[in-house]
Amino acid sequence: MASIEEIIRRVYKALEDEEFQEALWKASLGSEVRVPRILQNYEYIRELAREVTEARKKSIDRLDELIEELKDSARKTGVKLFLADTAEDAREYIGGIIGKGKLVVLSKSMVAEEIGLREYLEEKGNEVWETDLGQLLIQLEGSKPMHTIAPAVHMTVERAARLVREKLGLEIPDNPRPEDIVAEVRRFLREKFTNADYGISGANAIAADTAAVVLVENEGNIRLVTGLPPSHIIVAGMEKIVETLELAVKQAMVQAAYASIYPPTYINIIAGPSSTADIEHTRVYGAHGPREVHLVLVDNGRMKARETPLRDQLRCIRCGRCQWECPVWRHTANIWGGPTYGGPMGINWTGITLGVEEAGPLTLLCLQCRRCDVVCPVEIPISRIIHWLRRQYMDRLLLS
Ligand code: SF4
Structure with missing residues (x-):
């Protein structure tokens, strides 16, 4: 657990890091207008956001029933469902499937970060690669994502070039351009995609009625992670379940719009392993895509959070809009945060997954x-929840 002194020390270090501040400043340019412009151009998004807000509230209320429905749907579609109470349960289950000596490709998943999955699989003797470019840079830097959607938001192009040169031996010219890095990383990861034994992804939403998982992206890496390896493992928080596939797709559209990537290049729907019945109408699993799909649903404090004001944070769709809007985050990124999550939503997610003791000192910087409350597409009273966490923390301090 980080003390308030430790948090302040980290924040000052980030404030004094000129490259860090320059990259954040550049990335924040225009962030005030990006989403309003999308909402102006695609008027139906606001209505969709209202619908998704109500659907999220309802699904959090009905989570126990939806999990039961999901179990039935998973059986029908051939998805192997595992409910993990803790981060450790999830790691061990996935580690048990993969074993050791395997090549694993990962697409960006904050829940995989939350449970320390990459490090765990590496320690077990596997070769594991992040395939989202920003997340790969985080892996190479040995740090944590600095924004929910843009993990390497704190890196200038020079810093990113240095990393891929030094850690991967890629040939990036002096005076690098983002295009140079993208082209070299693409070439480097092609071989990993095609030879991977396992692909691991997160989920933007999970539909209880079909056990279908919806994933939204621009890079195209999720398509490869979920489509090329023979086995696909999905790891996601339990709160990601919604009632229907229709709502799951709408949620992904709203998430993309408020993350300012609208229209998204790809929306993927995955409902079970690939199969064919083209020969004598006999169903054979493992056609061109994976022959097995595992869905690991992680609790890790989520179900308990429903009994407190943290309940409202569970409907978060992880668009990261609140982070861009926050005057503190714009100077600190997720340095102001717990081991995984940072910024406005991240303080509350730290409370959900690690408790008041861990989140408490962070709330003192709010x-x-x-501003975060005003921009949240699913109307989460983020600052009120931070305030509640602060009260809990201060009460404990005063009583101790
Ligand atoms: S209320 Fe706190 S978390 Fe929200 S935008 Fe303001 S400083 Fe950031």
Whole structure:
């Protein structure tokens, strides 16, 4: 658990890091207008956001029933479902499937970060590669994602070039351009995609009625991670379940719009392993895509959080809009945060997954300006929850 002194020390270090501040400043340019422009151009998004808000509230209320429905749907579609109470349960289950000496490709998943999955699989003797470019840079840097959607938001192009040169031996010219890095990383990862034994992804939403998982992206790496290896493992928080596939797709559309990537290049729907019945109408699993699909649903504090004001945070669709809007985050990124999550939503997610003791000191840096509340597409009273966490923490401090 980080003390308030430790948190302040980290924040000052980030403030004094000129490259860090320059990259954040560049990435934040225009962030105020990006989403409003999308909402203006695609008027139906606001209505979809309202629908998704109500659907998220309802699904959190009905989570126990939806998990039961999901179990039935998973049986029908051939998805192997595992409910993990803790991060350790999830790691061990996935580690048990993969074993050791395997090549694993990962697409960006904050829950995989939350449970320390990559490090765990590496320690077990597997070769594991992040395939989202930003997340790969985080892997090479040995740090944590600095934004929910843009993990390497704190890196200038020079810093990114240095990393891929030094850690992967890629040939990046002096005075690098983002295009140079993208082209070299693409070439490097092609071989990993095609030879991988396992692909691991997260999920933007999970439909209880079909056990279908919806994933939204621009890079195209999710298509490869979920389509090329013979086995696909999905790891996601339990709160990602919604009632229907229709709502799951709508949620992915809203997430993309508020993450300012609309229209998204790809929306993937995965409902079970690939199969064919083209010969004598006999169903054979493992056609061109994976022959097995595992869905690991992680609790790790989520179900318990429903009994407290943290309940409202569970409907978060992880668009990261609140982070861009927050005057503190814009100077610190997720340095102001717990081991995984940072910024406005991240303080509350730290509370959900690690408890008041871990989240408490972080809340003291919040200005309570409420800008995060105003921009949240699913109307989460983020600052109010931070305030509640702060009260809990201060009460404990005063009583101890
Ligand atoms: S209320 Fe706190 S978390 Fe929200 S935008 Fe303001 S400073 Fe950031």
